[in-house]
Amino acid sequence: MTSRPARYPLAIIGAGALGLHFAARLAARGPVAVVARSAARAAALRAGVRVGDADFQPDAFGPDRLPEADWVIILVKAGDTADAARTALALRPRGVLSLQNGLVENVLCEACGALPVGQGITTEGAFRDADRVVPSGAGDTLLPPGFEAVADLLVAAGLRARVEPDILAARLAKLLVNVAINPLAALFRVPNGALLEVPHRALLDALVAEAWPVLRAAGLQLDEAAARERVIAVATATAANRASMLQDVLAGRRTEIDAITGALLAMAEAQGVDLPTHRAMFTLVTRLWVGLQSDITG
Numbered sequence: 001m002t003s004r005p006a007r008y009p010l011a012i013i014g015a016g017a018l019g020l021h022f023a024a025r026l027a028a029r030g031p032v033a034v035v036a037r038s039a040a041r042a043a044a045l046r047a048g049v050r051v052g053d054a055d056f057q058p059d060a061f062g063p064d065r066l067p068e069a070d071w072v073i074i075l076v077k078a079g080d081t082a083d084a085a086r087t088a089l090a091l092r093p094r095g096v097l098s099l100q101n102g103l104v105e106n107v108l109c110e111a112c113g114a115l116p117v118g119q120g121i122t123t124e125g126a127f128r129d130a131d132r133v134v135p136s137g138a139g140d141t142l143l144p145p146g147f148e149a150v151a152d153l154l155v156a157a158g159l160r161a162r163v164e165p166d167i168l169a170a171r172l173a174k175l176l177v178n179v180a181i182n183p184l185a186a187l188f189r190v191p192n193g194a195l196l197e198v199p200h201r202a203l204l205d206a207l208v209a210e211a212w213p214v215l216r217a218a219g220l221q222l223d224e225a226a227a228r229e230r231v232i233a234v235a236t237a238t239a240a241n242r243a244s245m246l247q248d249v250l251a252g253r254r255t256e257i258d259a260i261t262g263a264l265l266a267m268a269e270a271q272g273v274d275l276p277t278h279r280a281m282f283t284l285v286t287r288l289w290v291g292l293q294s295d296i297t298g
């Protein structure tokens with residue numbers, strides 16, 4: 001890195017698939033800092049990483065040598081949110097935005113104290129293929145009110161982004177899709193489209209039917225038919241894709257089941273409702289990961 005700003009307009013914490021995809025797009029328009037998990041990883045990134053069809057040399061930093069930034073976007077996996085939020089604080093930002101899957105806003109609030117925090121959603125897609133990041137489809141990024149400046153930066157980078165006044169409803173609609181598709185795809189190791197067929201379809205429908213009343217009571221703005229249609233539309237549009245939970249299982253990584261199905265189960269418990277099919281999914285996916293770890297450690 002030869003010259004770098006004293007303070008960046010934006011920093012991204014998490015140099016994984018989506019973090020590097022966003023960073024590469026943003027860096028084409030202006031400075032963006034990328035914060036990796038370690039100094040060694042940051043150095044490797046500065047040497048260059050393939051994102052799509054181009055080489056990208058990000059302004060990458062490790063936790064030992066952090067820049068300042070006006071705004072921070074967190075793009076780590078849900079289980080790493082608390083650590084990433086503590087790193088975000090050290091950048092002295094005006095606000096911290098998560099675009100992660102699952103519900104993590106409470107973790108951000110706890111870690112960031114009085115600093116404005118918010119969780120948006122994105123349907124941009126990218127995956128890691130060995131050392132390369134492969135963008136897998138353009139999508140929409142919805143941000144909570146208060147993050148207009150971040151939306152402007154994303155739009156300037158050519159991404160479809162806007163502030164959504166009812167961000168809670170948008171987050172719950174994304175959660176609905178995630179609780180229906182992700183655990184099933186991970187357990188049966190099938191691409192999303194297979195969930196629309198026998199024998200998986202009955203389970204998909206059961207997961208939607210159980211989740212909908214709980215999410216609706218929490219602020220989801222979809223009636224039951226629209227909720228089912230939303231899930232079917234996503235599974236159809238992403239028929240050939242491997243859900244992120246399936247990718248995690250196949251790579252032996254911890255899944256985001258706590259922040260996805262776990263968040264729904266917590267919501268249901270607070271409403272005094274039991275969700276037996278989601279509880280089963282939670283147990284099975286959790287056991288799957290524990291099983292993978294014991295296979296690895298012998």
Ligand SMILES: NC(=O)c1ccc[n+]([C@@H]2O[C@H](COP(=O)([O-])OP(=O)(O)OC[C@H]3O[C@@H](n4cnc5c(N)ncnc54)[C@H](OP(=O)(O)O)[C@@H]3O)[C@@H](O)[C@H]2O)c1
Nearest residue numbers: 014015016017018036037075076080083084100101125126
């Ligand atoms: N990929 C998609 O298409 C997509 C779409 C929508 C939403 N999302 C959501 O976006 C989030 C990120 O997904 P992803 O696919 O980009 O995951 P990913 O490829 O696993 O990337 C996460 C990155 O965060 C790094 N990290 C973990 N803890 C950190 C910390 N404390 N400080 C700095 N970096 C840290 C990880 O480093 P290590 O490699 O060292 O662990 C990894 O490089 C998830 O919540 C996911 O559900 C993803």
